[in-house]
Amino acid sequence: MIIIQQGELVLTDRILTGDLLIDGDKIVAIDEHVPVPEGAKVIDAKGCYVFPGFIDPHTHFQMTNALASTADDFDSGTKAAILGGTTSIINFASPEEGSLCKGLEVHKERAAGHCSCDYKFHMELVEMNDTVAGEIPKVVEAGVSSFKVYLAYGFRLTDREIYDAIEAIKPTGALVGAHCENGDLIDALVADKRKRGELDISNHPLTRPAMIESESIKRFSTIGASLEYPVHVVHVSSKEGVEEILRERALGHTVTCETCPQYLVLDESRYSLPNYEGAKYVMSPPLRTKVDQMTLKEALVNGTFQTIGSDHCSFNFEGQKLKSRHDFTRIPGGIPGAEERGIVAYDVLVNQCNMSAVDFMKLVSENPAKLYGMYPKKGTLAVGSDGDITIVDKSVEHVLSKESAHTKADYIPYEGISVTGKVRDVILRGHHVVQDGSLTESYLGECIP
Ligand code: URP
Ligand code: ZN
Ligand code: ZN
Ligand code: ZN
Numbered sequence: 001m002i003i004i005q006q007g008e009l010v011l012t013d014r015i016l017t018g019d020l021l022i023d024g025d026k027i028v029a030i031d032e033h034v035p036v037p038e039g040a041k042v043i044d045a046k047g048c049y050v051f052p053g054f055i056d057p058h059t060h061f062q063m064t065n066a067l068a069s070t071a072d073d074f075d076s077g078t079k080a081a082i083l084g085g086t087t088s089i090i091n092f093a094s095p096e097e098g099s100l101c102k103g104l105e106v107h108k109e110r111a112a113g114h115c116s117c118d119y120k121f122h123m124e125l126v127e128m129n130d131t132v133a134g135e136i137p138k139v140v141e142a143g144v145s146s147f148k149v150y151l152a153y154g155f156r157l158t159d160r161e162i163y164d165a166i167e168a169i170k171p172t173g174a175l176v177g178a179h180c181e182n183g184d185l186i187d188a189l190v191a192d193k194r195k196r197g198e199l200d201i202s203n204h205p206l207t208r209p210a211m212i213e214s215e216s217i218k219r220f221s222t223i224g225a226s227l228e229y230p231v232h233v234v235h236v237s238s239k240e241g242v243e244e245i246l247r248e249r250a251l252g253h254t255v256t257c258e259t260c261p262q263y264l265v266l267d268e269s270r271y272s273l274p275n276y277e278g279a280k281y282v283m284s285p286p287l288r289t290k291v292d293q294m295t296l297k298e299a300l301v302n303g304t305f306q307t308i309g310s311d312h313c314s315f316n317f318e319g320q321k322l323k324s325r326h327d328f329t330r331i332p333g334g335i336p337g338a339e340e341r342g343i344v345a346y347d348v349l350v351n352q353c354n355m356s357a358v359d360f361m362k363l364v365s366e367n368p369a370k371l372y373g374m375y376p377k378k379g380t381l382a383v384g385s386d387g388d389i390t391i392v393d394k395s396v397e398h399v400l401s402k403e404s405a406h407t408k409a410d411y412i413p414y415e416g417i418s419v420t421g422k423v424r425d426v427i428l429r430g431h432h433v434v435q436d437g438s439l440t441e442s443y444l445g446e447c448i449p
Contacts, residue, residue, distance in 0.1 A: 056086045059077060059313075072336065090146070092148060104144060120374070217236070217244040237259070282332075306367045314335070387427055392421050
């Protein structure tokens with residue numbers, strides 16, 4: 001048994017300064033004062049927020065694309081995640097040999113016994129045909145509660161294919177998420193850059209302007225609305241993107257959305273850094289302007305967004321990204337960030353934007369649990385819920401650096417950024433897995449049913 005004493009417990013509707021008792025893997029008591037059972041381990045949480053374990057709804061661990069394999073596998077990726085207070089991740093699973101069932105099986109095998117936090121999978125749909133449609137209910141039966149389609153990249157679906165995908169998903173009730181950027185238009189802009197020989201890193205954001213995101217959000221939402229089915233937009237990066245979502249909602253279309261910490265604290269000036277350092281920040285959608293950052297923060301504060309994902313997709317700077325410094329189109333896109341997601345978002349929202357700890361908790365824990373079918377097992381401090389707890393010491397100021405990070409990538413995008421608030425302890429289903437910022441037990445993570 002573990003009893004957490006006198007922390008600021010971040011409940012769904014208020015903060016309660018009190019005690020929380022975990023017996024086995026479940027929360028069994030929450031009150032101003034809970035008697036200490038004999039033999040219970042006592043954790044003093046004075047001066048700390050006690051959150052339900054954070055949930056990262058967007059990771060790409062152990063991923064291989066056309067250009068490279070990620071630095072982080074499930075082992076290192078989930079260690080970084082749990083040290084950052086994330087007790088559950090939802091990772092992307094791709095089909096294998098055209099089969100969703102096989103893809104899910106392969107990804108479950110890769111993760112099993114290698115995860116330090118709990119995990120679940122989104123199923124990517126990279127082609128649409130009768131076999132795929134027939135397998136959709138089967139993978140839902142096997143625990144998948146969300147699918148992802150792409151409107152960009154070589155494996156994007158056409159509008160008709162997205163329509164067919166949503167039509168097939170609709171009877172299952174699963175969530176349909178999308179990477180919204182107009183792939184055809186990106187290809188045209190890239191071809192133009194290539195023709196002109198303009199291939200240095202600073203051209204990357206110019207081939208993916210914000211209107212390419214907002215157009216695609218509009219189109220995806222319209223397809224969902226044609227089938228009267230809700231849609232979810234991942235990694236929204238721009239003011240135009242936010243405005244498009246609001247316009248769609250005003251039309252009565254149900255659109256939920258996610259943004260990522262990198263779009264709040266990093267901007268497009270990174271692409272012009274000397275020594276090709278801009279390659280570190282090549283990701284899609286690209287980093288935007290300060291105006292976009294402001295708009296995203298306001299939208300987070302006013303409740304426009306439901307979730308914050310890391311989009312952790314880690315490639316090394318040396319050896320992977322730097323290799324293609326003279327041709328931005330060949331730089332593998334993505335950044336590490338699973339470890340920093342929670343605390344960067346906390347610092348921006350709670351410290352800088354005066355968001356309440358309760359509202360912040362909803363973004364990083366409760367809402368993803370609800371959207372992805374894990375609530376109330378996950379995502380809440382409640383009697384009967386899993387004993388997944390993240391304790392943040394509010395007073396500790398620290399500087400983020402690769403040196404103290406746990407990604408296997410050779411850099412972190414948040415290098416040198418100072419934050420106030422530190423993940424001190426983490427409990428995963430009753431196991432005190434992070435103590436004073438260090439991992440005590442690994443590989444206890446289980447597949448979330
Ligand atoms: O550039 C990025 N974000 N890479 C990860 C894959 C994706 O698009 O989410
Ligand atoms: Zn994406
Ligand atoms: Zn992603
Ligand atoms: Zn244990």
